[in-house]
Amino acid sequence: MIVKSQVKYIQSLAHKKYRDEEGVFVAEGPKIVNELLNNPAISPVNIFAISGWVEKDRSRISEKQLIEVSHAELDRISFLTTANQVLGIFKKPVFGKMNLKNKITLALDNIQDPGNAGTIVRIADWFGVEQVICSEDSADIFSPKVVQATMGSIARVQTSYTSLPEFISKHREIATYATVLDGADIKMVKPIKEGIIIIGNESKGISRELLGMVQHKITISRKGNAESLNAAVAAGIVLSHIAG
Amino acid sequence: MIVKSQVKYIQSLAHKKYRDEEGVFVAEGPKIVNELLNNPAISPVNIFAISGWVEKDRSRISEKQLIEVSHAELDRISFLTTANQVLGIFKKPVFGKMNLKNKITLALDNIQDPGNAGTIVRIADWFGVEQVICSEDSADIFSPKVVQATMGSIARVQTSYTSLPEFISKHREIATYATVLDGADIKMVKPIKEGIIIIGNESKGISRELLGMVQHKITISRKGNAESLNAAVAAGIVLSHIAG
Known part of the structure; x- marks a missing residue:
């Protein structure tokens, strides 16, 4: 059974302001929720689940954090x-200071589409990239849609989040890469x-200010006629070629 | 002004059955609609547009095919x-017989997500791949969501659509490639x-029957912990490495 104040609380977490104030995020579905429950870096606050999930997975969480709900309540x-089946509220992971030495870092410049932002985090996780810096106008990584698209890689x-030009200015000793239309062929x-590999907005590209700071401009050669590549696809292609 | 029968007709095009019967598809937004109107291979049936589009772009289409609508009608x-701004109904392009010789062909095995299916068509277009064969359980390429995701590459x-195992059996002389978890490193x-490059469903992989027929099994090496890559991202990575 769920009470009205809980419904209101969960609905408030659609908004970044409340997620930030509470330091929590929402994940849904047995695949992602169970993966987060298995992850020692992530603490659950509450799990709301229908009887099917409760019967199979109740041992994953303490009794008092688990709230069994009806299908209608979950809806x-x-x-x-x-x-x-299941909706979980989790504490946002607390990360240490980022270290850029001997690591590949992705930087997302104005990636607003939640599906793209989440998919990029998942791609980073596939290629062993442990840190992603986002411009302040990028989608919030902890919004429900982005969390779903990361498929558990969020943890x-x-x-x-920071100003990317300021961030790059502060780390001049780290080489910077970005995809543009007239750079070196990525195969080379x-x-x-x-x-630091910068991924830009797919219709606007990388902001002019940032572009002026990039040392290595690379291109995914086009042989056909599509106007652009999806930002997440471009990120995957770049990492598959240069994440050594 | 739009009449009730037109509203019903357009709504019916949400269903594959009616799109097939009528031989048409729907595309929306000035970017895609204008690109389709510029493409000599595609014939428009009707364009429904608000005054802003009509003022700027009316010369793209004959007067009797253009229906000016209010914002509320477009909604x-x-x-x-x-x-x-604009919704267009277009005749499906009629393609000739596929020729597999000296060409790369993508085969989609059970790609059900419309966003992925459309993004893969757009990726094919970027890399100059001119033909995509889909298994019968894949998303319909002419559904509104897929059309939007192709960003004009649909034309x-x-x-x-066909049975992929039958298709591959019939074309034994063409080499087949597929991504699996334990194949040759794509960089090699x-x-x-x-x-023929087969792209499988991201949670189920490639169907067992098909897998038994594939000659070249390739792998996008994983260095981190994500469980899988998005199917469209995998397609982009494979084409970026092997579309020569």
């Missing part, structure tokens, strides 16, 4: 089009062990 | 969350000029 609190990839770029 | 017929990439695979 009411779910952010998904179709609610999927393994360190994220933070040597794999790297350290660097 | 009623739009398949988007937020209607975007440049030839698509068809030589670029190709001809072949």
Whole structure:
């Protein structure tokens, strides 16, 4: 059974302001929720689940954190089009200071689409990239849609928000890479062990200010006629070639 | 002004059955609609547009095919969350017989997510891949969501639906490639000029029957902990490495 104040609380977490104030985020569906419950870096606050999940997975969480709900109740609190067995509220992971030495860091410049932002975090996790810096106008990584798109990688990839030009100015000793339309063919770029790779907005590209600061401009050669590549696809291609 | 029968007709095009019967598809927003209107391979049936689009772009289409609508009317017929100036009904392109010789062909095995299916068509277009064969359980390429995700590439990439195992059996002379978890590292695979590259469902992978028929199994090496890559991202990575 769920009470009205809980419904209101969960609905408030659609807004960044309340997620930030509470230091929590929402994840849904047995796949992601169970993966987060298995992850020692992530603490659950409450799990709201229908009887099917409760029967199978109740041992994953302490009794007092678990609230069994009806299908109708889950529908009411779910952010998904179709609610999927379980909704969890988790404390946001607390990461240490980022270290750029001997590491590849992704920087997202104005990536507003939540699906793209989440997919990029998942791609980073696939290629062993442990940290992603986002410009302040990028989608909030802890919004429900982004969390779903990360497929559990949200807990393994360190994220933070800052002004990218300031960040890059402060770390002049780290090489910077970005995809542009007239750079070096990515097939010719040597794999790297350290660097900041900037992924830009797919319709606007990388902001002019940032572009002026980039040392290595690279291109995914086009052979056909599509106007652009999806930002997440471009991130995957770049990492597959140069994450050494 | 739009009449009730037109509203009903457009709404019916949400269903594959009616799109097939009528041989048409819907595209929305000035970017895609204008690109389709510029494409000699695509014939418009009707364009429904608000005054802003009509003033700027009316010369793109004959007067009798153009129906000016109010914002409220466009909202009623739009398949988007937020209607975007113009909705076009177009005749499906009629493609000739596919030729597999000296070409790269993508094969989509059970790609059900419309966003992924559309993004893969757009990626194919970027890398100059002119034809995509889809298994019968894949998303319909001409559904409104897929059309939007192709960003205009729908008109440049030839698509068809068939049983993939039968198709591959019939074309034994063409080399087949697929991504699996334990194949050859994609960085070691030589670029190709001809072949069928199979993209599988991201949670189920490639169907067992198909997998038994694949000659070249390739892997996008994982260095981190994500469980899988998005199917469109995988398609982009494979093409960026081996589309020679």
